[in-house]
Amino acid sequence: MYYDYPSIGVMNGEYYFAAAKNGGDQVEVWKTDGTAGGTVQAVDIDPDMGADPWSFKAFNGKIFFLTYTSFGQTYKKTSSLFSLDSQGNLESYPYTVSNSNYDQIQHFEIWNNHIYVYTPDNDALSQLDINTGSYTSIASLSVEFMQPTAEGLLIIRITQWCQ
Amino acid sequence: MIKKASLFIFIFLTVILNSFAQNRFSHPPISIGHHIKTGDKIIFHIQSSRGNNKLFVTDGTSAGTIELGTFNILR
Numbered sequence: 001m002y003y004d005y006p007s008i009g010v011m012n013g014e015y016y017f018a019a020a021k022n023g024g025d026q027v028e029v030w031k032t033d034g035t036a037g038g039t040v041q042a043v044d045i046d047p048d049m050g051a052d053p054w055s056f057k058a059f060n061g062k063i064f065f066l067t068y069t070s071f072g073q074t075y076k077k078t079s080s081l082f083s084l085d086s087q088g089n090l091e092s093y094p095y096t097v098s099n100s101n102y103d104q105i106q107h108f109e110i111w112n113n114h115i116y117v118y119t120p121d122n123d124a125l126s127q128l129d130i131n132t133g134s135y136t137s138i139a140s141l142s143v144e145f146m147q148p149t150a151e152g153l154l155i156i157r158i159t160q161w162c163q
Numbered sequence: 164m165i166k167k168a169s170l171f172i173f174i175f176l177t178v179i180l181n182s183f184a185q186n187r188f189s190h191p192p193i194s195i196g197h198h199i200k201t202g203d204k205i206i207f208h209i210q211s212s213r214g215n216n217k218l219f220v221t222d223g224t225s226a227g228t229i230e231l232g233t234f235n236i237l238r
Contacts, residue, residue: 007238008199008206015199015206017218020236027238032231034204034220039231054238 009056011063012086016042016056026050029065029084043090045069045082053082059110060130061085066105079104081117081128093133097121111148118143125155208237 009016019030021041027050032039045051045067052068062083069080081093095105097119107118108128115128117135123142126135145156198207204227209217216237221228 010199010201015201018236018238019216019218019232019234021232021234023235025236027236032206032218032220034206034229034231036229036231039218 007054007056009058009063009065011058011061014038014086016063016065016084018053018056020050024050027052029053043084043088045090051082055108057108057110059083059115062091064108064110064115066108079106081105081108081115083130091133093128093130095119095126095135107143107146109146109148109153111153116146116153118146206231210237 007018014031014033016029016031018027020027021030026046028044028046029042029051030040031042045053046069049069053065054068056063056065058064062085064081064083066079067082069078081095083091083093095117097104104119104121105117106120109116115130116138117126117128118124119126120142123140124137125139125141125143126137128135141155142158143155144158145154147154198205204220204222206218206220209219211217216234218231218234218237219228220231
């Protein structure tokens with residue numbers, strides 16, 4: 001499902017995307033300045049299995065994205081929010097759901113100078129403070145889709161599954 | 164008996180050839196994946212039917228279309 005998200009992000013004239021090269025299948029963050037020589041791997045987040053990054057969005061001088069990483073554990077992968085600056089400095093913004101084995105941020109969106117994340121394990125929409133890395137829950141709902149608009153943050157909510 | 168066998172072979176070959184033609188021609192040889200427009204350029208993915216993934220940048224001219232790299236996987 002996550003492959004439906006935009007997979008190219010732009011920051012400071014550089015394009016960030018997800019790719020695997022050199023015969024491998026480990027997908028990591030790559031960037032290009034629009035030249036063949038300037039197309040390089042930006043970071044190696046999960047050397048064991050690849051980070052499978054997606055949904056690249058620029059904010060506050062950094063490129064933010066979600067990953068699907070194992071962190072050395074072969075039995076599970078978790079989706080987490082990361083940021084990368086143009087110097088290659090990586091930061092993570094872990095979200096821990098109590099009574100859950102997973103750190104599952106399924107969507108994130110930037111609106112009104114804030115980052116909003118949706119975590120399906122606890123059906124919470126939360127706001128991230130990028131200075132402290134802490135999250136504040138602002139609503140309890142099942143988010144299917146988020147889109148920033150001029151009027152506000154558009155949220156499509158699941159109220160009932162039909163069979 | 165010979166007519167029945169000929170008819171069976173004709174139908175069999177028709178089905179096989181039709182299936183082959185659909186597989187061969189119903190998919191385009193390349194497809195354009197993700198792309199993003201910024202300024203006067205577009206960055207885009209191309210995936211060939213043989214799994215050859217390439218990243219390009221273009222300014223809309225032939226001379227300004229540059230291959231940036233070939234990847235095993237490009238998302």
